[in-house]
Amino acid sequence: MGLAKSRASTGAVLAYWLGNPMLNPATLIFLGFVLGWRWAALRAATSILLVLGVAYLAERFVAGRAARPAAPAPAVPDAASDRRPLLVRWASAFGQLAVGLVPEYFVIVVVLGAVRAWLFPAMTPAIGHSLWLIVGLALAGTLFVVPTAGEVPIVQTLLAFGLGAGGAGALLVTLPPVSLPSLVMVGRAVPARALAFVAGSVAVLGVLTGLAALVLRL
Amino acid sequence: MLLFFLTTIVGLYYAKWMPYFHRALTAAATHSLGPSIVSGKAAVPPAVGWTAAWSYTVAYAGAVWQALVVGLLVGSGIQALLPRAWLTRFLGRAGFTTTALAGAVSIPSMM
Numbered sequence: 338m339g340l341a342k343s344r345a346s347t348g349a350v351l352a353y354w355l356g357n358p359m360l361n362p363a364t365l366i367f368l369g370f371v372l373g374w375r376w377a378a379l380r381a382a383t384s385i386l387l388v389l390g391v392a393y394l395a396e397r398f399v400a401g402r403a404a405r406p407a408a409p410a411p412a413v414p415d416a417a418s419d420r421r422p423l424l425v426r427w428a429s430a431f432g433q434l435a436v437g438l439v440p441e442y443f444v445i446v447v448v449l450g451a452v453r454a455w456l457f458p459a460m461t462p463a464i465g466h467s468l469w470l471i472v473g474l475a476l477a478g479t480l481f482v483v484p485t486a487g488e489v490p491i492v493q494t495l496l497a498f499g500l501g502a503g504g505a506g507a508l509l510v511t512l513p514p515v516s517l518p519s520l521v522m523v524g525r526a527v528p529a530r531a532l533a534f535v536a537g538s539v540a541v542l543g544v545l546t547g548l549a550a551l552v553l554r555l
Numbered sequence: 556m557l558l559f560f561l562t563t564i565v566g567l568y569y570a571k572w573m574p575y576f577h578r579a580l581t582a583a584a585t586h587s588l589g590p591s592i593v594s595g596k597a598a599v600p601p602a603v604g605w606t607a608a609w610s611y612t613v614a615y616a617g618a619v620w621q622a623l624v625v626g627l628l629v630g631s632g633i634q635a636l637l638p639r640a641w642l643t644r645f646l647g648r649a650g651f652t653t654t655a656l657a658g659a660v661s662i663p664s665m666m
Contacts, residue, residue: 339630345646348654356661363575370582388658430631450611459599484618494591498598
């Protein structure tokens with residue numbers, strides 16, 4: 338959000354936002370130790386595709402549709418023209434970000450936490466290998482919110498109860514990058530069309546990664 | 556500008572680099588990162604309701620609060636401590652190079 342308010346490009350904002358959880362080297366190392374290095378490699382490949390490809394295409398997608406110059410950006414006080422002392426400016430920007438983003442974000446976390454049983458059905462080997470589950474988990478993973486690297490123990494636990502490689506691949510790619518609260522938050526700074534494109538791409542990449550995991554016999 | 560980079564590096568070291576280094580050692584030794592935040596050690600998450608909402612929010616907040624504070628400090632620092640022209644030069648222009656640069660910058664912050 339700070340980047341966006343300082344007028345970074347849409348592609349840059351999206352790439353930074355998606356790259357943080359997806360290109361996270363610590364998560365890839367955790368994944369390698371917990372599920373194996375082939376899973377880490379598959380996740381790394383999809384992440385690069387998402388951060389470079391989808392963020393870039395989303396920017397192009399917005400630019401292509403907006404033939405007219407984009408609506409004038411909201412007036413943001415330029416740091417250089419602001420005469421207040423540095424630390425006051427920093428504290429004020431901190432307060433604005435915290436009050437503007439955190440409460441709304443946590444309201445959605447509460448709701449998602451309440452309904453998580455609807456998004457993640459009881460895992461059994463009988464449903465764990467079905468193809469429809471890959472699609473269902475890709476959609477659930479796109480909406481649901483997890484802490485950094487939280488997807489690794491989630492997938493490990495579900496695998497132990499009978500989830501197949503397809504569903505595991507879908508969750509590893511869709512849980513970290515976007516979620517309902519983060520989409521709402523970034524929606525303050527990025528055009529809705531670009532975000533819809535990103536969310537749709539994450540879900541589709543999740544299904545494709547699930548299928549790739551099946552083909553690779555992970 | 557020095558203040559910004561100092562805050563970013565100290566903050567990330569405290570909230571991310573140091574704890575993740577220790578978690579990596581644990582993961583290497585035990586092949587696990589602990590229970591799932593969705594369902595713990597069970598096959599099914601808790602039933603829909605207030606208990607599930609509260610327990611998830613507490614677990615989530617407990618896991619992210621340090622990173623959240625650092626993220627807000629860095630995000631507001633970008634606005635208040637970095638010269639606007641400097642940021643525009645590196646990350647302002649639309650295009651693939653800018654997108655790739657921002658993606659690369661995201662790697663060490665691991666948020």
